[in-house]
Amino acid sequence: GQNIDQPTEMTATEGAIVQINCTYQTSGFNGLFWYQQHAGEAPTFLSYNVLDGLEEKGRFSSFLSRSKGYSYLLLKELQMKDSASYLCAVKDSNYQLIWGAGTKLIIKP
Amino acid sequence: ETGVTQTPRHLVMGMTNKKSLKCEQHLGHNAMYWYKQSAKKPLELMFVYNFKEQTENNSVPSRFSPECPNSSHLFLHLHTLQPEDSALYLCASSQETADSGNTIYFGEGSWLTVV
Numbered sequence: 077g078q079n080i081d082q083p084t085e086m087t088a089t090e091g092a093i094v095q096i097n098c099t100y101q102t103s104g105f106n107g108l109f110w111y112q113q114h115a116g117e118a119p120t121f122l123s124y125n126v127l128d129g130l131e132e133k134g135r136f137s138s139f140l141s142r143s144k145g146y147s148y149l150l151l152k153e154l155q156m157k158d159s160a161s162y163l164c165a166v167k168d169s170n171y172q173l174i175w176g177a178g179t180k181l182i183i184k185p
Numbered sequence: 186e187t188g189v190t191q192t193p194r195h196l197v198m199g200m201t202n203k204k205s206l207k208c209e210q211h212l213g214h215n216a217m218y219w220y221k222q223s224a225k226k227p228l229e230l231m232f233v234y235n236f237k238e239q240t241e242n243n244s245v246p247s248r249f250s251p252e253c254p255n256s257s258h259l260f261l262h263l264h265t266l267q268p269e270d271s272a273l274y275l276c277a278s279s280q281e282t283a284d285s286g287n288t289i290y291f292g293e294g295s296w297l298t299v300v
Contacts (some may be wrong), residue, residue, distance in 0.1 A: 107286060118187050118275070119228075126286065163228070170187040171282055172241075172291070175227040184272065 078102045080176035082164050087182045089152055096149045096162050096179045104169020109142075110138050110149045111163040113178065119163055122149070159183045188212040191276050191292035198266065199300055206261040206295045208276030216282045217259040218289065219251060222273040234259065235282045266299045273297075 079101045088094040100108070107126040109120040125131055125140035125147060137150040151158055161178040168174055189210045191222040198204050210217065219231040234253040248270075250262040255289035259276055273296055 084225065109288070111291075116293075118189070118293045120187065121288045121290070124286060124288065165228075171284070172230070173228075177227045178226055 077080045078168060078174045080164055080166060080174055082162075082179045084177070085180045085182065087184060088151075090154055090156060090185050091143055092154050092158045093150065093152050094154060096151075096164075096181065098147045098149070098164035098176060100145050100147070100164070100174070100176075102166050102168045102174055105142060106167035106169065107170055108138075108140055108147050109165045109167075109173070110147075111165065112160050113163060122162075129175040154183050156183050156185070161179065187290050187292065189276055189278055189290050191290035192275075193255055193295060195296045195298075195299060199265065200266060200268075202266075203262070203264045205263065206274055208259040208261075208277040210257055210259075210276075210290070210292075212278055212290060214278040214280050214290075215256050216279045216287075217253060217256070218245075218277040218279075219259065219261050220275040220277060220291075222275055222294070228275070232261075233282060238296075240282060249275065264295075266297075268299050269297045271297055281299045297299050 082098045085126045110122040113119040123138035135152045140147045163174040163178045165173045216235045221229040231245045232251040252260040273294045275294045276292040277289045279287040
């Protein structure tokens with residue numbers, strides 16, 4: 077079966093760095109997405125990786141290793157507004173998005 | 186504002202009621218989606234429409250009935266639901282379905298409670 081694994085919950089301190097991991101087993105690979113979802117709001121697009129390596133976008137970076145079936149989202153200089161759920165999703169060979177259950181990130185002062 | 190608008194934001198309905206969820210996208214996209222989001226579970230894809238044609242029905246019970254009159258509007262008709270159907274229903278859109286890099290854009294969701 078197809079599977080996306082990510083930690084259920086993580087806690088970090090304001091101003092620090094946190095890494096949210098995502099491992100996947102899918103039938104084929106056509107890209108990996110990270111979304112942010114604040115409580116009661118729509119998921120919003122953060123990043124897309126289709127080739128191995130690191131994609132940097134401001135305070136957020138996303139890394140992909142296709143051979144390991146592994147990605148991480150790196151958040152630097154954490155702010156209180158970064159408290160949210162972070163969703164990892166992979167497009168399989170049929171271009172269907174397979175979603176993880178999300179990681180709830182709690183930022184403490 | 187994501188360009189995808191859902192109404193109502195909150196809905197409480199009895200098990201014998203008939204109601205509908207509405208979604209409208211202002212992004213000029215050709216694909217629209219219904220997802221179900223339950224607590225601590227992955228997003229569940231329910232239905233996909235690409236150029237107004239239904240291309241995906243993920244074994245969704247017939248008490249959920251989608252309608253896509255044009256590429257900007259999507260409805261989810263609800264009838265004789267069960268309490269376990271209580272969840273957040275998310276509408277989304279993308280340029281089209283069969284493209285690896287297509288980003289999908291979500292609406293704010295409709296919180297459904299079945300009593």
